[in-house]
Amino acid sequence: QVQLVQSGAEVKKPGASVKVSCKTSGYTFTAHYIHWVRQAPGQGLEWMGWINPNSGGTNYAQKFQGRVTMTRDTSLSTAYMELSRLRSDDTAVFYCARIYCNEGLCYLDYWGQGTLVTVSS
Amino acid sequence: EIVLTQSPDFQSVTPKEKVTIACRASQSIGNSLHWYQQKPGQSPKLLIKYASQSFSGVPSRFSGSGSGTDFTLTINSLEAEDAATYYCHQSSDLPFTFGGGTKVEIK
Numbered sequence: 001q002v003q004l005v006q007s008g009a010e011v012k013k014p015g016a017s018v019k020v021s022c023k024t025s026g027y028t029f030t031a032h033y034i035h036w037v038r039q040a041p042g043q044g045l046e047w048m049g050w051i052n053p054n055s056g057g058t059n060y061a062q063k064f065q066g067r068v069t070m071t072r073d074t075s076l077s078t079a080y081m082e083l084s085r086l087r088s089d090d091t092a093v094f095y096c097a098r099i100y101c102n103e104g105l106c107y108l109d110y111w112g113q114g115t116l117v118t119v120s121s
Numbered sequence: 122e123i124v125l126t127q128s129p130d131f132q133s134v135t136p137k138e139k140v141t142i143a144c145r146a147s148q149s150i151g152n153s154l155h156w157y158q159q160k161p162g163q164s165p166k167l168l169i170k171y172a173s174q175s176f177s178g179v180p181s182r183f184s185g186s187g188s189g190t191d192f193t194l195t196i197n198s199l200e201a202e203d204a205a206t207y208y209c210h211q212s213s214d215l216p217f218t219f220g221g222g223t224k225v226e227i228k
Contacts, residue, residue: 035217045165045208047217061216095164099212105171106212107155111164 002026004096004112011118017084020115022096029077030054033099035108036070036081040092050099051079086119093117123147125209127220135228140196142223144209149189153213156185156194159222160205168207169194201227 007021022034036048049060051070058070069082079096094115097108124147134140144154152172157165167176169185172192182197196203204227209220 044222045210045219047219059215105153107167107170108210108212109167109170109176111166114164 002098002110004098004110006094006096006112006115009116009118011120012086013121014087014119016086016119017082018086018117019080019082020094020096020117022079022081022112024077024079024098027098029072030074032101034070034072034079035097035099036068037095037097037108037111038092039095039114040089043092048081048094053079083117086117088119088121091117091119122216123150123211123214123218125211125218125220127207127209127223129223130221131224131226133226133228134199136201137198140199140203140225142194142207142209142225144187144192144194144220146190146192146211150211150213152188153211154185154187154192155210155212156183157208157210158203158205159208165208196225199225199227203227 003025005023010018012018030053033050033052035050038046048064051058053072060068067084072079096112098110099106100109126145128143154172156169158168159165168179168183173185184195186193206222206224208222
């Protein structure tokens with residue numbers, strides 16, 4: 001069965017960076033883009049961007065341009081999201097999600113369990 | 122950016138009642154609208170894809186309708202386990218966006 005398992009919670013100081021991993025299984029890793037979504041405490045869902053695991057190509061939301069880097073390791077079927085220059089308002093749960101596309105129509109079907117990143121001095 | 126506006130923000134409902142949640146897009150998105158359920162401490166789970174197609178394993182009491190700019194999620198005969206926040210999501214255009222969420226509470 002399709003599974004996305006994320007790394008554990010992190011506590012970081014303002015100005016630091018955090019790297020979250022998303023290990024996939026149960027499907028061909030390179031066949032589906034991985035998206036990242038952020039959810040601040042008590043708030044809604046915010047799309048951050050995607051990575052194409054096959055080519056390594058990325059597309060980031062404008063809000064995160066310059067601070068986010070999405071990478072992958074195909075040998076480990078794992079995607080990574082690194083966010084730099086952390087601020088207190090970056091405190092959130094970060095989710096990875098697989099996208100399924102058919103004839104140009106796509107949806108996020110399977111999600112990781114989420115990784116809580118707390119930014120505090 | 123396509124803005125999705127959900128209504129209501131909150132709904133308190135008795136078991137077996139019918140629940141209707143609306144989602145309006147700021148521009149036409151065809152049927153590229155999906156619905157998710159999120160329970161506290163859990164990740165979102167896909168309920169409905171392409172506006173009206175049930176995802177695998179989703180109970181039949183969940184249904185979706187609409188196209189273009191106006192969409193609806195319906196929960197027929199609400200059960201206690203349906204207490205959650207529901208989000209609509211568009212994949213028509215980047216950046217992907219989500220509605221603000223509708224919290225459904227069981228009375």
